[in-house]
Amino acid sequence: MKLENNQDNLDQIATLIEYAFLKNKDLEHDVNFMSRYDHSTSYGYFDKKKLTSYIMVNQFKSEVFGHHLPMAGIGYVASYPEYRGQGHISKLMKEILQDLHEQNIPLANLAPFSEGFYRQYGFSNSIYQKEYTFSGNALRNFKLPRNGHVIRGDWNDLNVQNGVIQLYERQLHTDDERNTMVRDAWWWNRLDTYYPNRHIAVYFDGDGRPMSYLIYRLMEQRFIADELYSITPQGLLSMLGFMNSHAGSVKEFCMILPEKSLLAELFSEQRQLKVRVRPFMMSRIIDFKQIVECTKPIQNETFNLEVNSDDQCPWNIGVWQINSQNGQVTCSRKEDELVDFSGSITAWTQVLLGRLTMSEAVKLGLITDYQIKKLDFKKGDVSFYDYF
Structure with missing residues (x-):
């Protein structure tokens, strides 16, 4: 559930994070923690009024090929050890992604403690150093x-x-x-x-x-x-x-x-x-249409892209027709259209926000190429790094 910003919740949040992340100081008097907390939305799971799991979400902006897109920075994912493995974090993550979608925030980034853990929530490696x-x-x-x-x-x-x-x-x-x-x-x-x-x-x-x-x-x-x-x-x-x-x-x-x-x-x-x-960082596409419309396809043509799986954000599933003309990209959902390229949301994240080209993703079997069409996207670069 989304937590109210009050002293009781802050006390429990600080205590949980201090334990989970082995912090040997009072976080409520730590300027670094508090500056981030003051700019965040908190999500937590309670067991008999005790906070047992927690996730912090900060809203930033990310530069995506000339577009300043709202971006969620997810961090401080924590549970007490005796409550781990009970699905609390999964419930919070599903709630967070739904809320971000409703707030029209199309992507999220995080620094993983386990890449495999976050892949189950649709995140993919996207930023390398x-x-x-x-x-x-x-x-x-x-x-x-x-x-x-x-x-x-x-x-x-x-x-x-x-x-x-x-x-x-x-x-x-x-x-x-x-x-x-x-x-x-x-x-x-x-x-x-x-x-x-x-x-x-x-x-x-x-x-x-x-x-x-x-x-x-x-x-x-x-x-x-x-x-x-x-x-x-x-x-x-x-x-x-x-x-x-x-x-x-x-x-x-x-x-x-x-x-x-x-x-x-x-x-x-x-x-x-x-x-x-x-x-370094993993990314998650929350709104496929909005991300695609910020990309820069190299070819001026119409393509049908399919998101064939997305467990947490089912609104992304389906066939999306993109039309690229002179640097302008439009994207709309289509029914009964022949699919040119198909892949999971994690695979599309690797292509649209990560380092993989379309041809590389096809060779690796991450994207399926159904039609004889050539499509690739300008890869761009990540010139600066931020950890949260």
């Missing part, structure tokens, strides 16, 4: 910029803050983002408190324009770059040069970048890099 690990020797050819300058500071430095936000917002207006969160002011501020002791470096060109930024931490002789973004090659090289200036005091560098990152091509000795791709 590429991690680079290397020693300072790998950076020896990168230098600080001769033109322009780098400003180093923290989030309270308005020059740094404005440079970061300008660059972040710029990328969101390229129409290339596939499922990237639009960060509101409260979330930016929460990121600063959630990750304490983070530093920020911004490179400004000779005309004083921000070209790149780097958000990083220094932890036990490790340089951890949580976010790197640049709009020019010089900006990227400048940030690598800035990292190199730390090589004398840092034993290991770790960079978290978008899956499509080609950063390794700039290094003269790629063998010095350890590179791995790892799953």
Whole structure:
């Protein structure tokens, strides 16, 4: 059931989360938890007035190919151990998806503790990260910029803050983002408190324009770059040069970048890099029609797409005719039409919001190709990462 925002419920929510997530502090006095709680809707299951299971839902916006779509961020999924396996979370998740549908929120994202657990609710892996690990020797050819300058500071430095936000917002207006969160002011501020002791470096060109930024931490002789973004090659090289200036005091560098990152091509000795791709977030299409109309099919044609299974959101099941003409996509439900492509909602999530192309999904057997038609969608990218 949806919970009222009152002190008794908050007391029980905090106690459950502290136990389930091994928190050794009072969450009601934790600014990070409370900032998220204050912007959330709570769902809980009670047994004799005791809260036994809980899910937090935050409403954000996600950039999907030029569309700012409402997006639900699901987190703090918890049950006391003695109540697990009794279907309480399943009941809450079904209620949440129904409510989100009624609120016209077409997708949800979450960070899974178990991918298999969330697949039963229609979630699929959709956002991946590429991690680079290397020693300072790998950076020896990168230098600080001769033109322009780098400003180093923290989030309270308005020059740094404005440079970061300008660059972040710029990328969101390229129409290339596939499922990237639009960060509101409260979330930016929460990121600063959630990750304490983070530093920020911004490179400004000779005309004083921000070209790149780097958000990083220094932890036990490790340089951890949580976010790197640049709009020019010089900006990227400048940030690598800035990292190199730390090589004398840092034993290991770790960079978290978008899956499509080609950063390794700039290094003269790629063998010095350890590179791995790892799953990060899962997504769930709640409204198939609305998501499809935000995508960018490569072909200008009419196609009939079938969602053949969706246990939690049955309104998605059926045949949907999409018409793509000059970048505009319309979608409507059809009856008695020949199906071109068919798949489950999880498979369509992997194609529409994930990294799979249509041809890859067909080869893997996730999507069935019934007609001799070629269909693919612009894949876009996820340039920034948010955990909730």
